[in-house]
Amino acid sequence: MPCSRPTLVAVMLELAVMLTLTTRLCADDGADAEPTSPRPRITAVDAAEEKEKEKDPSAPGLDDAAWRKTLDSLATRATARGHEALAALIGAWEIPEFTDRQVVVTIPSRLETPDWIDEAQSPLWGEFVAARRRHAEATFARAVEAAEAHDRPRTREEQRVDSEAGPKPLARRGGEAIALLHRTLRDDPDHARARAIGSWVKRGEDWVSTSVAKRLDRGEEFDAAFGWLPRGRLERYRAGERYESGKWVTAADDDAQPRTLKKPWRHESDHWRIRSSAPPAAAAALAAELETSLLIWQQVFGSYAWDPAELERRFKGRGRMPVRDPYAAVLVPSREEYVAEVTKFEPAAIRSDAIYWMPTKTAWFAVMPGDGGGIATAEARTIRHEGAHQLFAEARTTSPLAGERCGFWAIEAAACYMESAVPTPFGWTLGGPDAGRVPAARERLLDNGFQIPLEELAALGRRELQADERLPQIYSQISGLADFFINGQGGRYREAFIEYLERVYTGSVSPDSLSQLCRRTYPQLDDEYRRHLAR
Ligand SMILES: [Zn+2]
Numbered sequence: 001m002p003c004s005r006p007t008l009v010a011v012m013l014e015l016a017v018m019l020t021l022t023t024r025l026c027a028d029d030g031a032d033a034e035p036t037s038p039r040p041r042i043t044a045v046d047a048a049e050e051k052e053k054e055k056d057p058s059a060p061g062l063d064d065a066a067w068r069k070t071l072d073s074l075a076t077r078a079t080a081r082g083h084e085a086l087a088a089l090i091g092a093w094e095i096p097e098f099t100d101r102q103v104v105v106t107i108p109s110r111l112e113t114p115d116w117i118d119e120a121q122s123p124l125w126g127e128f129v130a131a132r133r134r135h136a137e138a139t140f141a142r143a144v145e146a147a148e149a150h151d152r153p154r155t156r157e158e159q160r161v162d163s164e165a166g167p168k169p170l171a172r173r174g175g176e177a178i179a180l181l182h183r184t185l186r187d188d189p190d191h192a193r194a195r196a197i198g199s200w201v202k203r204g205e206d207w208v209s210t211s212v213a214k215r216l217d218r219g220e221e222f223d224a225a226f227g228w229l230p231r232g233r234l235e236r237y238r239a240g241e242r243y244e245s246g247k248w249v250t251a252a253d254d255d256a257q258p259r260t261l262k263k264p265w266r267h268e269s270d271h272w273r274i275r276s277s278a279p280p281a282a283a284a285a286l287a288a289e290l291e292t293s294l295l296i297w298q299q300v301f302g303s304y305a306w307d308p309a310e311l312e313r314r315f316k317g318r319g320r321m322p323v324r325d326p327y328a329a330v331l332v333p334s335r336e337e338y339v340a341e342v343t344k345f346e347p348a349a350i351r352s353d354a355i356y357w358m359p360t361k362t363a364w365f366a367v368m369p370g371d372g373g374g375i376a377t378a379e380a381r382t383i384r385h386e387g388a389h390q391l392f393a394e395a396r397t398t399s400p401l402a403g404e405r406c407g408f409w410a411i412e413a414a415a416c417y418m419e420s421a422v423p424t425p426f427g428w429t430l431g432g433p434d435a436g437r438v439p440a441a442r443e444r445l446l447d448n449g450f451q452i453p454l455e456e457l458a459a460l461g462r463r464e465l466q467a468d469e470r471l472p473q474i475y476s477q478i479s480g481l482a483d484f485f486i487n488g489q490g491g492r493y494r495e496a497f498i499e500y501l502e503r504v505y506t507g508s509v510s511p512d513s514l515s516q517l518c519r520r521t522y523p524q525l526d527d528e529y530r531r532h533l534a535r
Pocket of ligand 1: 385389412415
């Protein structure tokens with residue numbers, strides 16, 4: 001489809017406006033509506049597992065019922081021996097299945113044995129660990145199979161014909177492969193082949209990312225309060241000293257120094273480099289939330305960063321993930337300072353309180369007044385939202401024209417979806433009828449009859465969407481749509497939606513891409529979306 005191409009400078013300016021659509025602007029849409037009760041079970045992964053079982057019922061360890069039975073029997077034996085804590089741990093090990101939301105798990109850096117496991121409990125603990133390892137092995141086999149399950153890469157000639165005829169769906173299950181990889185590591189944090197896929201390496205007893213390994217190899221030391229410090233400084237930091245401009249000063253003197261972004265505090269976390277004119281504790285809290293955002297994003301959208309053939313190679317133990325430079329973020333101590341700083345390059349800064357600025361690949365945040373508990377920094381959902389924009393933009397080569405011509409809604413939808421993360425004992429859940437802005441979407445759809453047809457929405461470029469006077473309602477709807485495409489009907493469209501995002505971000509999207517990828521007409525998808533929210 002022909003379209004007029006603005007100059008690069010104009011695009012950058014427009015992009016700036018596009019990326020300004022942030023929490024403050026989006027927050028006016030009733031996101032705090034009363035949550036509804038959670039619904040029952042079964043994730044897309046599990047639905048896919050069902051299919052796998054049909055295909056290969058004899059595969060070892062694939063039987064989830066047998067796995068649960070093993071856990072039940074171990075828990076019963078622990079109870080019979082009076083090991084109540086161990087029984088409770090084993091009984092709660094398997095994550096409930098959800099039909100309506102996604103599961104994200106925390107992965108320990110090593111197999112942790114609770115310090116209360118004594119000699120009497122040790123044999124049962126050993127059986128539990130062995131059972132987890134067997135289960136991890138079976139899960140890993142499924143992960144590899146999912147990574148292999150994609151259409152063969154197209155030849156150059158086929159790609160040329162495709163691009164002339166419009167995008168063609170490319171079957172893939174990369175999202176499922178990555179989810180299963182993480183479930184493998186939850187059961188067995190020492191699973192070497194699974195670790196190798198994510199380029200985790202071992203340092204001492206712990207599995208760490210290659211970037212962390214590089215720091216450790218240089219002798220750097222980490223403390224959540226100070227971030228990574230060059231060799232030999234941590235002890236003195238903990239004792240109340242700070243190293244500034246080539247000399248040691250007391251923490252009190254350092255804290256008393258007024259800071260600007262020209263002379264900021266610096267905080268380096270595993271994957272972010274933060275410049276901050278806000279107090280160090282606020283920067284540390286921002287860093288921790290950004291790292292959490294990465295962990296969640298990798299499990300939800302991680303396959304976005306990989307071409308299917310590349311993903312398959314990785315899952316077969318070939319290739320390496322490149323070590324990337326840290327992501328850049330800036331933190332200022334108040335919204336007023338945020339507006340003053342960001343207005344220098346983004347005239348619409350007044351409408352936002354955070355931004356991911358593509359031209360400099362930097363996420364900007366302001367410390368917001370906290371609720372009194374914990375350290376005040378930017379709001380967690382703002383950090384997830386802008387963190388998502390940053391990760392999508394930088395996790396692979398993307399187009400500066402992403403979303404300009406059409407498909408812009410999906411860029412915001414994916415970021416809004418990241419806001420829906422809810423902490424759980426095993427990690428987080430994302431999505432669901434009661435999470436994020438979905439209740440507002442439901443209210444607007446069912447009570448007010450607000451629904452922009454997907455055909456119209458998918459055709460909008462950034463400028464048209466942002467100029468739309470229905471913007472708050474649109475933000476509710478796109479949040480509902482993200483939940484539909486990721487969790488609706490057992491995750492049926494999840495992989496297609498991730499591929500759609502990839503096409504939006506790489507500039508290879510057309511107005512009908514989503515319909516083609518889902519193999520449904522837009523009116524069919526509109527109807528299914530309505531039913532999804534009306535459940
Ligand atoms: Zn946004």
